[in-house]
Amino acid sequence: MKPVGRFGVAVGFVLLSGSGYFAVSRPGVPPEAIQSSVIHRPELIERAWRLPVATTFKTEITWQSNSSRCGPASVANTLRSLGEQKTTETQVLEGTGKCWTGICFMGLTLDELADVARAKTRRRITVLRNLTGEEFREHMKRSNDPGRRYIINFARETIFGAGVGHFSPIGGYLEAEDLVFVLDVNERYKPWLIQRQLLFSAMDTLDGDKKRGLLIIEDN
Template sequence: MSQANTSASDQPAHRRRRALRWALSGVLLLGMLAGLMWYGRALVAPQPERFASGVMTDGAALVQLQQAPLAQRFLRDFRTQALWSSCGPASLRNVLASLNRPVARERDLFQGDTLAWLRMLATGMTLDEVAALAKATGIGHVQVRRDLSEQDLRTLLRSLSTPGRRLIVNFDRAPIHGVALGHFSPIGGYDPASDRVLLLDVTPGFGMQLVPTALLAAAMRTEDPVTGRQRGLIQIDAKPSDAD
């Protein structure tokens, strides 16, 4: 009888200790997330003095390409990323908006999958994960393109006039912006005369840029340390009902 009473009296203390462990784990997790978010914001702060030679952030050529039909479809409802790690979902949201499929919030793209949303908050997303998110919207044909040569990339860029075609590029910022960090942004056009790409950077403060095709190709031919695979781009060909 005495032993049974002792065991019963130990149960509330055991529950309190377990609750304390869970609470401490939660505080530790929140602290880690806060630290990651602070570190991420520091990394993505724009520093134009680090931009590679040949990257244009102003000028007549940039203005002219921004006025082209494809860029205008993006600019009518273009939004920068809401969180330091959400460049992938932000890029996809802007693509959908350009195809007359507006999405109110980046989180809505996850269709209630809270775990996937939280994982994105902590670590960002890989090329294949953003492609899967795009496929889940039912927008049309979605494919991941890796190992593109410079000429392959130019050929694809020239096809941007194809109705409903959109490109989301995944690259390391280091060759272009001098900061080693994986990033996503949609492409808003191509200027064959200067061989530059209109990069619609979704990070606040970076703005739109004309990036030499060779430089963008080099930034894409980098390894994603999460997957060990080369970066690349997502090609989206919208269904006829959503095409331009």
Template sequence: MATAPKLVAQRTFYKRPLPPSCIAFTSKEGKRLFAKALAEDNLESYFLLAPQMVTQNEPAFCALASLVQILNSFEVDPQRKWKGGWRWYDQDMLDCCRPLTAVETDGLTLPEFACLARCNGLRATVTSPLLDSSGSAAQRAEGIAKFRDDLRAVSKGRGTMALSYSRKTLGQTGDGHFSPVGAFCEEDDMVLILDVARFKYPSYWIPVELAYDSMLPIDKATGQPRGYVVLEVAGAEPGSLNAPLSLTSVTLNKSSWASLHSSLSRLLLSTSKSTPDVSSLLLTLLSHISALPTSPLSARPTASSTLPPLLDTFSLTPLASLVPFALSPDPNAILLHTLFILALLSPRSQLSALVPSSLISSLQTLADQSLEHLPQLREEVDSATRQLGALGECCRSEESNGAACGCAGPPGKQDPIARVE
């Protein structure tokens, strides 16, 4: 008589008990801290974030989940469709600074998190504990005092905060993690962490000094301590459902943008003395960009019926008349490349400093004349300029810290960030 095969042992998890350092949000003590924070008027972050609480989609998506929660709480319009006619941030949309496949494997660093926030219309102020060779008590006290000041500010409604920290310091399993900060109980010096790995731990209160210490362990991917980011809406008003729908997106990530920026810099430097007019400059850049394996600016799938008519109108402008789009098997691709060049050479771009001084005024006049009656395409150029700026700032931040961020080197050099399991 045949016997059934033995079941293969499987290691699975559902929730973990909080360590003694953490006070569960729903416990009696957690509720007492909540009531105190409410009396102190330190719950504005909580009331902003709580309606948008999410669980991370992947073990390494804690940064994406934290940012999605914050973006949707601020009512930032993603300017792209989620499903049907609805525009709403989802974790799968946040691929500006690194491909999602890479994030799924390695997670995000603190500068990359700030880069993603800036790509999506937020101001992001990053603070990391600064360690001198002696690790002095005075320096630690100064860092904690600033941390308390920032906690007090966001808890009273001036922006919100995401924390990048080591779980090990809290006595939890795992290591690198991101979560939003929900509240600050000033009297008891406790901070509320709205953990996005809700399958693992609930939200919890921890002492402010412990939260600060959890940012001190070195992140192997950057060679620097972790830290926190204070986030605010970059514009005067949050996005709205009446905002124009974004038609294009930059397809570069921080590494491919660093490579392209380098090659374009060399190209502009080598042609600065041999480029007699704007047309020659455009054709030189267009040839370089057209040779890339992937277009750096592409149409969103949802723009299939809206973008072509706008590009048809753009094709009649003085600027477009200088490029041979009509001879291309894909005229719209050449016109998109031309819009991307406008973003590259925007006065806000570092590359604009490499444009021959004799051509700057002519180029700007042509751009203004061509986009004057096309406000939506001007918005596309401005959006691409912002994304490129965020990518560049991410690389400069990591390089200035001596981090092997992968901006200048081949992929795969980063140490993986600990997954949340």
């Protein structure tokens, strides 16, 4: 990742004196921005958890272990929802050569995350970029199909006014309300609902010289 993605992570690495490892610090999003930008209304969240794909996550999200590992955490949660065995960040990353220090230095791009997923499942992995708003809407409708899973790569700044690139699984789509259910793997945010067009705008941003987009995991 670059500009908003990789650069934002890179400038956040702080060498802890005498500790022997790096900690990751990303630009903070105020709690009030989280509350005002997305929807956490209990009755809507409860309905969203009853969507066909969301139910496979069993209302349980394993949070990312640090702010650089949202991609591996998203894959781990998604594979678990599909009943596969490699369901932890460590298991997902094992043997891939990625994030071997415990931190994904510079973050992972959408293509890199797709390679990680391909190494851990025999299901078909597809990367989608440069979607139109209408194409994105059609995919959100299909996010309720239990035979497929979507992971979205989006820029937090577009939604919250601060933050950098992020990955999370999509739990489904409340079509009547035009709301997408994002299963945020960051414990601070927790799962939330958002107007489809705003989420599309956050996805339709550059990560280096490529657009962000969607990762699909589905049966062959």
